[in-house]
Amino acid sequence: MSTTHEDTRTASLTDGSDPDLDPGQLEDIVQLIRPDGTRAESPGFDPWVADVSDSQLVSLYEDMVVIRRIDTEATALQRQGELALWAPLFGQEAAQIGSGRALRKDDFVFSSYRENGVAYTRGVDLGDMLKVWRGVASAGWDPYEVGMATPAVIIGAQTLHATGYALGCKHDGVDSVSIAYFGDGATSQGDVNEAMVFASSFQAPVIFFCQNNQWAISEPVGLQAHRHISDRAPGFGIPSIRVDGNDVLAVLAATRIALDRARSGGGPTFIEAVTYRMGPHTTSDDPKRYRPAEDLEVWGRKDPISRLGSLLEDRGALTDETAARVQSKADAVAREMRAACVALDKNPDPMTVFDEVYVEPHSGLERQKSQYAAYLASFEGGAS
Secondary structure, three states, X not given: OOOOHHHHHOOOEXXXXXXXXXXXXXXXXXXXXXXXXXXXXOOOOHHHHOOOOHHHHHHHHHHHHHHHHHHHHHXXXXXXXXXXXXXXXXXXXXXHHHHHOOOOOOOEEEOOOOOHHHHHHOOOOHHHHXXXXXXXXXXXXXXXXXXXXXXXXXXXXXXHHHHHHHHHHHHHOOOOOEEEEEXXXXXXXXXXXXXXXXXXXXXXXXXXXXXXXXXXXXXXXXXXXXXXXXXXXXXXXXXXXXXXXXXXXXXXXXXXXXXXXXXXXXXXXXXXXXXXXXXXXXXXXXXXXXXXXXXXXXXXXXXXXXXXXXXXXXXXXXXXXXXXXXXXXXXXXXXXXXXXXXXXXXOOOHHHHHOOOOOOOOHHHHHHHHHHHHHHHOOOOOOO
């Protein structure tokens, strides 16, 4: 790649070490596809996606259409009582697909509960995405088969896991990279800040990928961040990129830059993907209680799928036939997901909740297990 880190640093990539570059003065956001679908030029970022052909853009478009369809189907399944809960990603498709498709197979993902689009790019089985939300398993998949840990529900905890894994990669002498996904609200958690301190201190090959979807459940991002969230990372000595999170091409470029930096020994990078959560925080949330209706109109005009679709239509790459094929695939994936969900009808044995909690025997856990067994035995039929 001909573009160096020094070149891209002047295009919204700052590490706080250059006195001539104050990250607080960088108001521009990295954008390669405008909301109306026209292509924007960026000398610092264009070279990182120069190899992306129109056919590859169609594949990214297909990915986004498919995961939106997965999202709407899973939401419907929850409304119909087939799932206990679901965390929608509606509106954040470009942030997840653009970053997920930049990763290599030997990279490792640590996510929160909303990154089902990233899970799709890693090849996670559709049924496995639903096991936890169906209540039939404590984890959805084997992390080592797909290079992605099962979602962390404790806010921000995955950043610590990602940093530790990255240090392991560095110790082993491999150029694999770990990436941690989290929301804007998580940046106020101690875990995230501690992970950045550790990653910076030891130059861990990790990417901190913040999907700033404007809401920490019902609290607006402006309540906790009076400057760009990306401005925080340079204080830890970590370069940051602020990117249009609804622009799949810009996200792809930013993630490639961060990956290249990590693989070449440059340490961690923080990416703030500015996007919008168009749906509820989870299916138990009612965003109409706290979110202005006009926000949906404004952000609806920045939709990641229609934006890329307009660009491809102008280039003649998205024909009616292609669009129909993409929609057909999305519907087929949704049917497959629904079938996989209803097939998950075997409840686990209650005592298996204690399995694989600790690697070694633990007296406290054994005591709890004995007490729970006695509790179950107090009911007619006892423990199964």
